[in-house]
Ligand code: ADP
């Protein structure tokens with residue numbers, strides 16, 4: 369139900385054009401029957417023998433020609449209209465995707481990258497083609513042509529009309545049984561294909577080991593048995609279906625329809641109900657009907673894909689947008705406050721509960737806590753990746769929800785766990801926050817981030833494109849994002865486990881880059897290595913989404929609570945590491 373309204377919403381902009389096309393198809397369907405009617409009526413006149421042959425035949429020839437012409441013109445005209453409608457709908461949807469992606473909270477992109485979303489959405493738009501350009505017109509044709517045809521046959525004689533549709537129930541029954549558990553079977557089939565490809569991957573990935581140990585035959589046989597069992601399952605499903613399909617098609621095929629109509633017709637003529645001419649007319653029209661009806665079943669798969677695609681698009685469009693404030697305010701200063709903040713991703717489990725603290729301008733605040741305690745979530749609330757579900761986050765006394773997005777990112781910069789570099793030049797990636805910065809300025813930032821030399825070593829230096837000829841390690845990508853933050857030069861910075869994925873060599877460099885970056889700013893930092901935050905002005909200990917302790921390192925060690933235990937554990941780990949290093 370939701371899906372069909374969703375579809376309606378997507379098709380809305382082209383709905384009136386689709387209706388025009390449907391009307392045109394009705395005319396085309398009527399025109400399909402016109403030549404038959406004209407010929408039958410002509411036959412009746414000629415057989416009655418009392419007409420001026422030429423005077424009657426010529427107008428009928430014209431009617432036949434007009435009927436055929438109208439059928440072709442309106443039929444293809446209808447499809448032309450819907451194909452144009454499809455083109456404009458695609459353009460509308462593309463624009464809508466771009467605007468939707470622009471309004472989504474940045475936190476949404478943590479789970480989906482905008483590139484992959486756009487690509488998937490593009491495919492979905494293409495999949496809608498059948499729905500817009502064919503579905504309505506073909507369905508109308510499949511109904512209207514038989515209605516006109518059978519209507520005329522009933523006008524000749526109602527018994528002939530029954531004869532004309534006699535084979536239809538067989539077709540409908542076969543078709544229904546064929547599509548009954550299509551979805552279940554499709555899922556089974558996809559599983560089978562996955563099983564085969566995973567054995568292939570295994571086989572190829574392990575080929576050297578397999579060969580080295582002389583096990584090639586064994587690995588091979590696993591693939592073979594996966595393929596055989598898939599083949600059996602596929603045959604078991606498709607075999608009966610093909611037989612059913614053959615049966616259903618035969619029941620509507622021209623010879624069968626003709627046979628049924630003629631045999632039945634002969635009986636009716638002997639019974640004295642109809643004339644032979646009526647029988648021939650009815651048989652001819654009955655033969656023209658299956659084509660129209662079967663056109664609908666041919667589109668079955670396309671229709672499934674199209675409605676699935678429409679569902680996905682609607683889901684994207686219905687993702688709640690991040691609201692831009694209607695009366696944006698500017699922060700007065702660069703202090704950050706959390707005031708009784710609570711937050712939930714799904715509306716049921718609270719990830720943060722009643723969190724309050726203040727970060728004075730120019731101070732360093734560190735967040736520590738077990739994995740999953742909500743550190744990253746808390747940090748991204750300052751960046752408004754998500755909106756709080758209770759309380760408020762303020763910058764310079766102003767709620768982040770009332771600061772215009774562009775202005776917000778002039779105040780807050782970030783270096784996060786999963787570095788997101790764009791598939792653009794290294795230079796453009798660095799100056800993302802300040803697109804007008806020149807190369808020299810960008811290089812200064814890169815130097816401060818300890819990454820300038822590495823970039824110069826790339827094939828095209830600063831013009832190398834990320835992912836194409838600029839292939840960077842995790843630590844290097846991290847330093848590019850630090851350079852970006854340095855250049856953006858925001859008074860507030862959020863650093864989330866910025867050294868988490870760095871290799872040991874680059875960790876020291878990243879630390880050095882970060883301390884350059886941190887100077888004079890308001891910092892919120894999350895770090896695993898506790899000694900890197902020992903000097904923080906304030907340490908907040910987070911547990912299960914609540915602040916359980918706060919104070920300086922010395923305060924917290926003296927308090928002998930959560931933090932003190934973490935500190936002792938950490939010290940022990942450091943000593944063990946050092947011993948192991950010494951032993952090596
Ligand atoms: P930390 O950074 O301290 O490890 P996180 O803030 O990443 O903790 O996660 C806190 C809780 O929120 C976890 O239970 C995690 O599973 C959940 N969570 C994190 N990100 C999302 C998300 N995008 N959607 C839903 N739940 C999330």
Ligand code: MG
Nearest residue numbers: 743744745785
């Ligand atoms: Mg985290």
